[in-house]
Amino acid sequence: MAITANEFYKGIFGQKTYKLSIDSGCTCPNRDGSKGFGGCTFCSETGSGDFTASRDLPISKQIEFAKSLVAKKIGSKNKNPKYIAYFQNFSNTYGCPEVLIKKYNEAINEKDVVGIAIATRPDCLNTEILQGIKDLSNKCFVQIEFGLQTSNQHTVDIINRCYHNEEYQDAVKKIHSINNKIHIVTHIIFGLPAETEVDMMNTVKYAIDSKTDGIKITNLYIVKNTALEEDYERKSIIPLEKDEYFSLLKKAQILIPDNIVIHRLTGDPPKKNLIAPTWPFDKKKKLNKMKKLALIK
Numbered sequence: 001m002a003i004t005a006n007e008f009y010k011g012i013f014g015q016k017t018y019k020l021s022i023d024s025g026c027t028c029p030n031r032d033g034s035k036g037f038g039g040c041t042f043c044s045e046t047g048s049g050d051f052t053a054s055r056d057l058p059i060s061k062q063i064e065f066a067k068s069l070v071a072k073k074i075g076s077k078n079k080n081p082k083y084i085a086y087f088q089n090f091s092n093t094y095g096c097p098e099v100l101i102k103k104y105n106e107a108i109n110e111k112d113v114v115g116i117a118i119a120t121r122p123d124c125l126n127t128e129i130l131q132g133i134k135d136l137s138n139k140c141f142v143q144i145e146f147g148l149q150t151s152n153q154h155t156v157d158i159i160n161r162c163y164h165n166e167e168y169q170d171a172v173k174k175i176h177s178i179n180n181k182i183h184i185v186t187h188i189i190f191g192l193p194a195e196t197e198v199d200m201m202n203t204v205k206y207a208i209d210s211k212t213d214g215i216k217i218t219n220l221y222i223v224k225n226t227a228l229e230e231d232y233e234r235k236s237i238i239p240l241e242k243d244e245y246f247s248l249l250k251k252a253q254i255l256i257p258d259n260i261v262i263h264r265l266t267g268d269p270p271k272k273n274l275i276a277p278t279w280p281f282d283k284k285k286k287l288n289k290m291k292k293l294a295l296i297k
Contacts, residue, residue, distance in 0.1 A: 001294075002256045005214070005263040009084075012141060013114055016078065019086040020066035020113070023055035024103055028091045028121065030162035035123075040149070041159045041227035042189065042220060044273060046089055055089070059106040063113070084143070085110070086117040093120040097128035104132065108140050115141030117185075122146050122171030123163040134178040144175050145185040145216070151206035152199045155192050160227070169210045176211065185263055186212040190248050191220035191240040193231065197248060204252045214261035217252065219245045221267065222275040229275060239277040242289070250293055265295055 009017045030036035046052070053065035063085065070081065085107035093100065108116050116136060136142050148168050150156060156165070168186075175182050186207040190200050207215060219240050222232045231237045240248070249265055256262065266286050280286065 002253075002258050002260050002262045005261060008214070008261045013082050015080075015082060017082045017084050017114065018070045018074070019117065020063050020070070020083045021052045021086050021088045022059060022062045022066065022107060023052040023089045024087045024092045024095070024100060025055045026090045026092050026095045026100075029094060029123065030160055031090075035162040036160055038160060038227060040147075040161055041231075042192075042223070043226065044223045045225050052089055059103050060110060063107065063110045081112060082114045083110075083112055084115045084117050084141070085113050086119070088117075088119050091121045091124045092118050093126075093129045093133075094124040097126065097132060100129065101132035101135075104136055108136065115143065117143035117145060119145040119147070119187075121163060122148075122168040125171055125174060130174060130178055133175070133182070137179040137182050141183070142179075142181075143183040143185060143214075145187060146171060146212075147187045148203065148207060149187060149189045150192055150195065150199065151203040152195060155195055155199065158193050165206070172210050172212060183213045183261075184211075185214040185216055185261075186210075187216045187218075189218055189220050190245060190252075193228075193237050197251070200248060201251060201255060204255050208255065208257065208260060212260070214263050215256065216264040217249065217262075218264060218267035219277070219280070221269045221277075221280070223269065224273045224275060232276060241277070242279040242286075246289055246293055246295070249290075249295055253295060265290060 006016060028039055031039040053062040067083070074081065104116055104118070107113060133142060133144070146168060149159065149161065151165055153165065172184055175184055188203050188207065204215070222228050222239060228237065266280060268283070269280060271281060
């Protein structure tokens with residue numbers, strides 16, 4: 001069985017680590033008009049970073065806020081927690097390289113921050129950003145997360161992703177070429193419009209064949225104020241039911257080799273913005289179901 005993110009991080013840092021969600025202040029090229037407008041049809045108004053502090057706050061204050069959220073969650077279980085600063089919202093390499101690299105460094109210089117994770121798009125890696133990431137990787141653990149979502153070009157067009165699969169493959173090669181210790185994670189969504197089971201399994205295979213180091217899978221959520229909300233209201237898309245989704249995960253698990261880190265198999269959507277499905281709210285039932293299916297240890 002492939003290892004979990006917890007096992008992976010414990011192997012590196014010797015203990016459990018916690019993600020601190022941070023907003024770098026970026027947008028995406030399929031939002032600002034350089035490649036399109038509106039962003040990916042499933043993406044929330046916050047760029048899928050629904051638990052971050054205000055982007056107007058300095059990085060130190062955002063980290064302070066994120067640590068407070070972690071503290072509420074773990075209580076007194078861990079007296080000396082370690083953290084990974086997670087630049088989560090939108091595309092966190094899409095902006096002024098000098099400004100962004102400064103923010104990355106501010107984050108890793110914060111107390112008990114042992115690494116950095118940067119979520120972005122494969123088409124947002126210019127020369128200066130790549131050099132900045134390379135320099136960071138010589139100081140600390142670096143994780144780069146790409147939102148592939150699907151390898152089906154028809155679906156790519158439907159969800160307004162606005163980059164080609166070849167750009168994803170090229171980006172993975174670029175990151176590995178500057179430092180093969182950089183950990184690459186690929187995001188995949190099951191249940192996208194018009195997708196079949198074959199499409200979803202092909203996306204998993206595609207990410208693995210492209211040499212990703214880790215995978216995050218989640219089911220499609222219908223979130224308020226997105227293009228998908230309109231599709232849902234027209235009944236042109238039906239979210240996956242729980243058993244249907246877990247059946248797909250079980251089939252995907254067979255495809256994932258032991259050297260790939262499974263970072264996520266379900267998500268935690270914010271209740272205030274989620275329209276459907278509602279079954280992910282019951283975290284205990286989700287975890288029990290995954291254990292029963294041997295999806296997690």
